[in-house]
Amino acid sequence: MAEDSKSDRVKFVYNAQFPSSTAVVLDYLINNDAFTSRQGRQRAMDAITAFYRPLAEEERGKMSEEQVQAVAGVCVEQLVKQIDTLCDRYQLPNPITSRARTASISGDRLESILESGFQTIADAIRGSGLSVDSPLPMSPPLEQGVLMDGSELGDLDDVDFGAPEVDDVVS
Incomplete structure (x- = not known):
């Protein structure tokens, strides 16, 4: 369906059945004594929008990348406030x-x-x-190299390089 033929409104109806967590949350938001059911529905939409708006705007393609990024920044701030509220209320580490x-x-x-x-x-x-003023000691020329007796590398026989043993190879 083309966007031009879409209505200017989006209707969203959701039915949840107890004991689902969605039903418990929606019942809390609609039947709360601290705010009206309309405010509760708005809080639900605010919570959904805080996460999904940047994703939706990006998908819709009507905003520049910078605009979507700015929207995402505002949404992150909203989500952080929600996290702060839960952590404070329930004494959780943030x-x-x-x-x-x-x-x-x-x-x-x-x-x-x-x-x-x-x-x-x-x-x-x-x-x-040595002091800051004294010249650094001369190091041996690189061509001389370093005399090594092999002990610097340890015992290579004890190292498992992950290669299969000859007996372990299956023909």
Whole structure:
């Protein structure tokens, strides 16, 4: 059906039967003492729209990518508020703030590791008698290479490279 022939209205009727969770939620929204049934229906639509609107706008194709992205940003803010409400009401850890805190802790930990590493290098330089003004010691020319006796690699006989043994190969 072409969009031009569509009505200017969308009719949405939904019947849910108890004990389904959908029926419990719809009954709560329609028969709540804290707000009217009309407000309850609007809250249901707001919750649905907060998730599906950017997807629907993208599919519809009437908005630019930047406009859809802006709509998605507003919707994410709405969803975050809903998550905050549930976490506060039911004393749950907030997965959004927990992730942000974990990322911050990880960043702090990385900074600490780097700081410690640089301090170790600085201490080693001070202990060697070098200063910022002293020239670096000469390293051997690369052509000389490094003498290795094989022990640096460990015992390769103990390493399983995942290749089948000759006996394990089926003809």
